[in-house]
Structures are given as structure tokens and as C-alpha cells.
Amino acid sequence: MDPNHPFYFLLNPDQAAHSLFYILHQTLCGALAAAGFGVLFNIGFRSLPWCAASGALALAVRTYCQGLGWNLEASSFAAALTVGAAVQVLRARTDISQNALDVVGCIPMVPGSFAAKAILALFALTSTATGDASDTLITAVQYTLRVTFTIGAIGTGLAIPTLLLRVRVTR
Amino acid sequence: MDTLENLIPEDSGSAPALEPVAMVALDAGRMLMEAGANATSIDELVAKFARGLGADRVDLRIGYASLAITIGIHENGITRMREVGHLGVNQRVDQELRHLANRVSQQEFSTEQARAELTRIAAKTPRHSTWVMGIAVGLACAAFGRLLKVDWLGTGPVFLAAMIGQLVRRELLTRQVNVFICATLVSLLSSAIGGLGAHWAGSMEIKTAMIASILLLVPGVPSVNAQSDILDGHPTLGSARAVTVAVILIFVAVGLWLGQVLLVKAFGI
Numbered sequence: 521m522d523p524n525h526p527f528y529f530l531l532n533p534d535q536a537a538h539s540l541f542y543i544l545h546q547t548l549c550g551a552l553a554a555a556g557f558g559v560l561f562n563i564g565f566r567s568l569p570w571c572a573a574s575g576a577l578a579l580a581v582r583t584y585c586q587g588l589g590w591n592l593e594a595s596s597f598a599a600a601l602t603v604g605a606a607v608q609v610l611r612a613r614t615d616i617s618q619n620a621l622d623v624v625g626c627i628p629m630v631p632g633s634f635a636a637k638a639i640l641a642l643f644a645l646t647s648t649a650t651g652d653a654s655d656t657l658i659t660a661v662q663y664t665l666r667v668t669f670t671i672g673a674i675g676t677g678l679a680i681p682t683l684l685l686r687v688r689v690t691r
Numbered sequence: 692m693d694t695l696e697n698l699i700p701e702d703s704g705s706a707p708a709l710e711p712v713a714m715v716a717l718d719a720g721r722m723l724m725e726a727g728a729n730a731t732s733i734d735e736l737v738a739k740f741a742r743g744l745g746a747d748r749v750d751l752r753i754g755y756a757s758l759a760i761t762i763g764i765h766e767n768g769i770t771r772m773r774e775v776g777h778l779g780v781n782q783r784v785d786q787e788l789r790h791l792a793n794r795v796s797q798q799e800f801s802t803e804q805a806r807a808e809l810t811r812i813a814a815k816t817p818r819h820s821t822w823v824m825g826i827a828v829g830l831a832c833a834a835f836g837r838l839l840k841v842d843w844l845g846t847g848p849v850f851l852a853a854m855i856g857q858l859v860r861r862e863l864l865t866r867q868v869n870v871f872i873c874a875t876l877v878s879l880l881s882s883a884i885g886g887l888g889a890h891w892a893g894s895m896e897i898k899t900a901m902i903a904s905i906l907l908l909v910p911g912v913p914s915v916n917a918q919s920d921i922l923d924g925h926p927t928l929g930s931a932r933a934v935t936v937a938v939i940l941i942f943v944a945v946g947l948w949l950g951q952v953l954l955v956k957a958f959g960i
Contacts, residue, residue, distance in 0.1 A: 549834040556831025559819050560857075561727070561912070563782040579838070617789060619729055620782045623915045632909035633839050633902045639944035640951075675918030683922065 543583045550579025553628040561624065567616040574625025578603045582629060593669040596629050600677025608681045622678045631670045638663030709746075709769040711802040713762050716741040717773040718809055720751065720758050723788050727780035729916045730925040733758075736792045743795035744802050755931035777870065780912050787812045821861055828907045829854030836903030841889075845900035848888025852904035856881030860907070871942045878905045878946025879953070886954050897960060901950060908943045910936045 554575020555568050563571060578599045585595035603625040611618045641660035645653060720737040728736075730753050741749040741762050748763035759772040791812065795805050819827070832853030833846045841849060856877045863873045885904025889897045914936045921929030954960040 546838065549837045552834035553831045553838070556827040556829075556834065557911070558782075559824055559827030560831070560907070561780040561782045562784070562818050564786075567782075615786065616782065617728070617732070617785050619732055619916075619919075620727075620785065623912050626915065627911040628835065628838060630909055630911045630914065632835075632906045632911075633899070635909065635940050636902050636905070636944050636947055639941055640948055643944070643948055671914055672918065675915055675922070678915065679919050679922045682919075 543580060543587070546583040547576045547580040550628045551576035554578075554624050557627045558624050561620065563616060563620065563624070567614065570610075570614045570616055570621060571624045574603055574607065574621050575628050577606060578625045578629055592631075592666065593673045596670050597673035597677045599629060600626050600674045601680060602677075604678040604681035608685050618682070622682075626674050626678060629670070629674055631667050634663045634667045634670070638667055708802075709762060709764060709767055710771070711806070712741060712744045712746055712764075713760050713769050713771040714773070715744060715802055715806050715809065716746070716749070716762065717758055717760050717771060718806070719788060719792065720753075720760075721773050721775050722784060722809065722813060724753070724758070724775050725778055726782070726784040726788070727778065727912050727916070728785055729923070730920045730928050731923045736788060739792040739796040740805065743792075743798055743800070744805060753925060753928050755928055755935075778913065781816070781818070783818075784812060784816050787816055821858060824861065825854040825857045828857040832903055832906050835906045836900060839899050839903055841896045841899050841903055842894055844892045845885075845889040845894030845896050845903075848892055848894070849885050849900050849903045851888060852881045852883075852885035853907050855884055856904065857907055871938060874908050874939055874942040875946040875949075878908055878943045879949045880946075881905050881907070882947045882950030883953050886950060886960060887958065890954075890958070890960050898951075901947065901954075905943060905947055908939070910939050913939075 551572040552575075555572040558568050558571035581602045582595045582599035585598045586592070590598070604622055607614075607618050607621045607625070611621075614621060638660055641656055641663060645656050645660060716737045719740045720733045723733050723736050733753055734751055737751050737758075737760065738749045741760070746762040746764055748761075748768070750761040752759040755775075755778075757772055757774050759770065761768060761770040763769075788809075791805070791808050794800060800808065829850040833850040836846050836849040859880055860873060860877045863876065864870070868876075881904040882901040886897050886901040889900035894900055913932045917929045917932035917936060919929075920926075920932060
């Protein structure tokens, strides 16, 4: 298919990584994933659009930052920071807990696939021939570090606006 | 030296009884924790309940499996502990509890009325139907699949595998199956269906489709809560949550590994 075709990104997301269509695709998938998990978390139907908006914002920012050449961890941090700040600003308008909206929005960014790959690589390490063991170990460590740093980036990005703007209960 | 009797002030009878106030506040905190809230939210909610019901002083200790509260009214004080059950996620219960806490903090409720409201929330808060949840989770995992670059041919099988996985998970949890065993079983089932379906559909991303099919099992809320709890000054609870997340991920990965072995041995994929 012609790379300039408007639907080229749908079949070849890799090669259209920086296009507007690609960002739109990622945003829609983020919205759908967040809304789906919103249902799983028993959020009411009326509040689901807020969940979808939260997930869409997270994926749009992350994809845009990755398009600028940022790595996954930095992009996830920027996205989580944006979602955390947006939720703080909109908290009065939504009838849903701030914590839930934060988490649901960032769920599509939780690197579950990296976590699974990291553990599978560790399993493989026990049955790998000696010559391949170092490669397998490096793969496992790389995935583990990416999971750790990405979850850390998401958690920190969400926490900063909350910690800055929250008013604590007086004891 | 004072005798023991002199150290324990007498109850004047004019203040609310300590025991019911402590237990209602603890129950509210337990329900919120079981609904997936982080430590700070629980702390704030319990303080609202206790103060709204007449307590002057409130101190809460939040553990992974229990809550302990000390409340004081005038010169009197009491410490009570409450066990916490399985930590799930239920936003409607969370929402209802927060609304109730706001009303209790305005002193609109007596202790008995607050307890009755908590019972009503526990019994009457609706959940989405099993099928709605299954379809929503299927769509979410299919979207995850696209984010992980699964091709369109593999997206349908991911939807189906995740939906079936969610239906089975709900059934297993209803039957009180251990959550870790449940994670392995659902992971095995969903990854096998996802991989097999993607293969039959002609997808080039079979392994990624298998991973996308099990993303419903990734404990996203506890992993984010773990970190926010540590940042909020609850490192013990945060660490316990992080360890639980790690163990769940191991059990999920075991299921995925078994699924991969099954597909290789039985179908040569």
C-alpha cells in the first residue's frame, strides 16, 4: 500500500510511527482500553467517558513524546504527569474518585507485556544452553528494568500533582 | 503513685460510646480498602467517619491485611483492630463511601444510621453484569493488542480469548478459588485461546497476541497504589502491595509459559 495512503498506519503502525494518524490510533486504543478497564473496576456508565478521556490523554501524550525521540520511561512519566494534573483540575466536575481516574487513565501504559516477557526470560534462563545464557540473562534484566522504571515513572508522574495540590485532613 | 482506677477516667455518659464509633469507622475503612483505594484515601475517609460520629482524636494504622484505630473522645480512648479481606477494585462502592463520608462528617448521621448505610452499600451497590464485563475486558485487551502492535488478524482472537478469560475468572473467584491459582489458570486458558486463534486467523504476531490476551490479569491498580502508598509515607503497606503484584505476575507468567508449551507440543505452533 502507498505510504501516503491515509489508512497506511492501520496496517503498518511501525512505519508511520510519527504520523498524526498513528497518534490518533494510539489515542483511540488508549481510550478503549481505559474504558474497558473502567467497566472491570465497576465504574458507572455515566463516568466511563471520563475514563476514556483519561486513557486517550495518556496515550496521546506518550505517543507524541515517543515521536519526539523520548524513551518509553520518559514518555510514560510525561503522560502520567499530564493525566495527574488534568485530573486534579477536573476533579470537581467528575463524580468519580480522583485516584480511580488517575489509575484507569494510566492502566494502558502499565507495561504488562514487558513484565511477562521478563519473567519468561528468567524461566528460559534455567533451561538455556551455557552459550546463550548471557544473552537470555541480559534480555531478562533489560525487560525487568524497563518494567520497574516505567511503573516507577507512571507512579511518580501521578503522585507529583496530587502531592503538590492535595489538602491533607487536619488531625 | 496513681492507682490503676485513677488512671482510667470514668465515662460521663454524655459523649458517644467509643466502641461503636471505632467499629463503624474501621468498617468504612475496610470497605474502602477492599474497593481498591490507596492508604491516604482510607486515612482521610476513616478520619471523616470518626470525627463526624463524635471522636476528638483519630489515629489509624493501615496494614495489608488489617486496620487498627485509636480514637479518643474527651479523656477517654479506645484501640480496635479489624481484619481486611481480599483487595479488589470496585469504584461504585468507593464512590458511595466517599459520599457517605462527606455526609457523616457534616454530622448528619448517628452511629447506628451510619452503620445501616454501610450495610446497604455493601449489599446493594450494583455491579456490571458478567457479560458486559466480559465484552468490555475483551475490547480493552484487543485495544492493548493494537498498542502492542498485534496485527488486525490477531485482534479478534485477542478479544475472544480475553472475554472468555474474564468470564472464567469471575466464575473461579465466585467459587473462592485462590487468586494466584486463578491467575495461572486464566492465563493458561486465555493465552492458549489467543495464540491458537491468532494462528488460525493467519496472524503474524502469535506470541504478542498471546500476551495481549492475558493483560486483563495485570494488577494495575495495586501496582500504582503500591508506589503512591510509599510516596505518601506508608512504606510497609506499599511494599506488601508490591510483593503481591510481583507474585501475581509470576503466576500469570507461569500460565503464559504453560500456554506456550501447550501450543508447541499439541499444535506445533
